[in-house]
Amino acid sequence: MTGNEAQHTFDTSGPVNRLPEFVHAAKDMREMAIGNLVLVGEIPAPTFQEKRRTQEFVHRLIDCGIQDCSVDEVGNGIGIIPGESGEQNILLAANADSIHGIDIDHAISVQPDHLIGCGLSTSLGVGTLATLPMMMDSLGIKLRSNLILLATARSAGRGNLEGIRYFLANNKYPVSYGICLKGSPLGRLSYSSIGMVRADITCRVPSEYDWTRFGASGAVLTMNQIISNISAIPLPRKPVTNIVLGSIDGGSTYDRIARQVVLKFEIRSEDAAMVHSISEQIDDIVAETAAQSGAEITLNVFAHREPGGIQIGHPLVRCCRTIMNALQITPRIMPSTSEHSALIDNKIPAVTLGISTSESISDEQDQLKISPMYKGLAQVLAAVLAVDGGLSA
Amino acid sequence: MKFNRTIRHPPSSDPREAKRVGSSIQEWIDHNTYHHSDFRDIRKLVEAKKESGQTISVCIPTLNEEKTIGKTVVMVKGELMDRHPLVDEIAVIDSGSEDNTREVAAEFGADVYLASDILPDLEPKRGKGENLWKAIYQLKGDIICYIDADIKNIHSRFVYGLVAPLIYRPEVRYVKAFYDRPLVFSEGVRPSGGGRVTEILVRPLFSLFFPELTAVIQPLSGEYAVRRDVLQQVPFPIGYGVETSHLIDVYDKYGLSAFAQTDLDQRVHRNQATTDLGKMAFGILRAFLARLKSLGMVKDLPDLSVILRQFQARDTKYEEIEYEIREEERPPMITIPEYKEKFGL
Structure with a gap:
């Protein structure tokens, strides 16, 4: 098992108290959040051909005023929001690539309570990465830690997590904690890899x-x-x-x-x-x-x-469960085989969280609910803040 | 300020005149044709807009567009109102949709109006041009940007690419969209043009009568941004002829230099059947001929039929189908008393 912080806990009281405010802020930025998802998700990004999508992701970050952004050699899109102390580095990661080819229509239809489109449950992860900086900005939140936003390339299928492995091997910010994002289901809580x-x-x-x-x-x-x-x-x-x-x-x-x-x-x-x-x-x-x-x-x-991960009693998992309980989200414990595994391999404590609820309506099309996204976004922000609060004895 | 019609003569066949027109067109293309990426720095654009003191309204005319209107509103509001305060107002002017177009648009924050509720004392007319015309009364902006609701790949560039030349260049009054850049092209030179109706009807007509207007690459595109002080002075055909008539009327008043055009890359939308294009061509031709007559460029036109005849085959028999296509026209908005009162003119 990864991590040696089992004797510590994260202070979740501050973030939990602010959850209603976070949910409200997420609702207020509904159009911007959907816009991010549409702009990223309508770009086809089959594994090994995801660079256009990660470039768009980076453009979204630059547009938010994030200075330290780039697309690396394997196609990962990276943005770093420097923290006030920068003593630790929190990684938020979502895979940018999808299983759908470039010849498939990626147009997204926006309806009052849901979206329909190709690979939406995948692209919501990257869409969330693009939305969180705006949310933090609107709430006036500044972190002590550096926050690394990573849209990974070459994740699925034959990509075999090459993007995140490359990042972990070459980036200059040693990652203290990782939070991986999946579009759905809301309530997903993965802390181990099979x-x-x-x-x-x-x-x-x-x-x-x-x-x-x-x-x-x-x-x-x-x-x-x-x-x-x-x-x-x-x-x-x-x-x-x-x-x-x-x-x-x-x-x-x-x-x-x-x-x-x-x-x-x-x-x-x-x-x-x-x-x-x-x-x-x-x-x-x-x-x-x-x-x-x-x-x-x-x-x-x-x-x-390789199987591995952290324990259910690890402070990071406990903190996520506390936040989910406060949001009345039922945790759905499931193992992961995605980005999470690469973090585990590198002995980095990590969890994977889901953002909304979706269902497949065909091999290519997902229907993604809009309203659960508010809690999904709030949950991620609260988890980041809890981790940023540092470890208290 | 009003449009005073003067008699305009058809272009001369003199080769020197043709050469002058050619160089005028090239100069205009060189200076007034943009690519949306020229304006990608939206923060800078917002600053320039703020300094200019102008306001911008986006108008989306609709009729049964529930599948696409949500995304259109979300992209404009999210990107250009919430994220960057470029647009001051987004409005849907609906022709009486029988689906949930109005509800979906309102859900995402657009101001939604039924065209028949605007200036209700006027005899109602149905057509896209009617919605565009009534938007001049209903909307507040100094610049009105019209975008269609059926663009599958809607993006904020469809708005900022069109309003930017109006913000940066006071002498530009009317900015038209075109969609050109191919994803892959192996040769250095490639044909560049509009759709089928443009290339087999409108551009040949412009070549004959208004050669400078041939430089407008896609004269029929439904996306354009115009200053209010121009819009309020042009009459509005309410059917297919509205875009063509606008170009002629604004050209007649201000010349080619009042126009600019912006390449918005790809536009994905519903493809139209050839028979529908026939109806469009019929309407455009009627509006065009009416403009020739009012400008004194042709004299004795007969009364033009409003019936388009098309044919279909059923087994071995051919059947005629008649479509009545009237190109009714609304007068310049500035002649409407309610408008003058509302805007203090």
Whole structure:
């Protein structure tokens, strides 16, 4: 577990007392907050192509009068609000990239109580990063700590958290605490990371394939055999473990035998050894099926996370729970595999919070509620202020 | 100050005159064509506006725009009223939407008016031009910026890009939007122009009768910002001809130098069917011919039909469809007594 501050607590009384004022301020800046979300969210930002979005984010910060802003070499958008003492550095981070391609319509529709658009629950994180400085300004809040606003690039999928890892490896401000933001759900409270392996299995039928052999119906049936074998792997209830079969893609049309199929999947577990064990079993399945079918089958593991994090009793988690209780938000404890994991790897105490509520109305479109955002914004600001208040014995 | 019509002659076919027009157009383009990024420093623009003492109103004419009006209001209010105090007033003038356009606009802080409630003693007319005209009475600003409600990629540049030339240059009176910069283009030279109706109707007509106006890259764009003292003096066709007539009337009074145009990059909006463009072209042509006549540039025009005839095929039979398209016109607002009283003229 990360952090050695368990004997301390954050003083949340000041921020909690000001929560009604924060919620009110968030309501007052509804149009500006939605504007930030629209301006950022309407720019397509698939992983590795998120620079336009992070540039827009940085422009928003510059427009707020933040001087120390830049887009770094990997495409992270960064803004730093210097604190009065600058003794510690608080990182607020949200991923800028999304799983949606540039050819998808990213227009956002604004209705009185909700927004509809592509990847909204992702872009709300960065939208919130752009809104908080305005909120702090309107409330006359100045921090003692430096506040680092980071819209990370190369986070999802094959990005494998490259953006935040690059930032943590190269930035000159050692991060004291991290608060990661996700668009939804409001109430999300992640303080630990689960172990994870993310991989592709590619099944390719060579052109000189012997069609008289087992599985001679092409790559689809061979991949089907692999999936059946993966599904047969026994999973323990404790530690909580699962295998997510996320995507399958292959073939070209009705009357041609598929020559290639790709399966994308993740193994997740609270226990690193379990992740490792299942990885090995899947590796065996791949080797065995390749031998039987004569197809070329490759397993490509391109991302992994180590489980870890802080305890539920850590001052940072306690402080977030106190703030949520004061706002009548029910905490939804869930582990994280996103930016949070990189912070844990660097022994930085961190939590992940959600800002609003959303639901997917199609593979591409989210419907995001507006009114929960007020509490979501207030919660983040209060958490930052509590951390900024320092540690009291 | 009123528009006194003088007889204007069609342009000469003399090559020297053509050369003069060409160099005049180029000079205007060089000095009066902007890109919105020229005005990206909004803080500076707000300072300049404050110093000039001018006020700015944004008018959004609507009819059943509930899907897009929310974002339009949010972007203007959030960015240019709350974040930067550039705009003093945002108003929706609605033609009687049957959906929730008015409710959505009001929810996000726009002043919402039903066009028929403005100057209610006048005989009501329906059309976008009617809303634009009534906005002159209803809104308070020294500059009125009109933007359509159906822009999918609405951005604050649609407003600041248009009002900025009016703030920085007192001699500019009318700023028109155009949408040009392509995302990717491999050659150094590329064609630059308007939509289909512009290129096959309006620009050829301007080339024949008002060659300097051909320099306005997108004469039919629905986004423009104008000084009140100009708006109040021009008559308003309430249909398709309003933009074309404005250009002719302002050009006739002030010349090309009164105009500027700003490239707002991409504008994503609903694409119109060719038959709808036919109706638009019909309305524009009627308004255009009426202007030629009032300027004395043509003499004996017959009574023009108000019926546009289009055809559709049903199996092997062809059917005629008739559309009645009237280009009614409101007089200059300054001739309306209620307006004069309200603004102390």
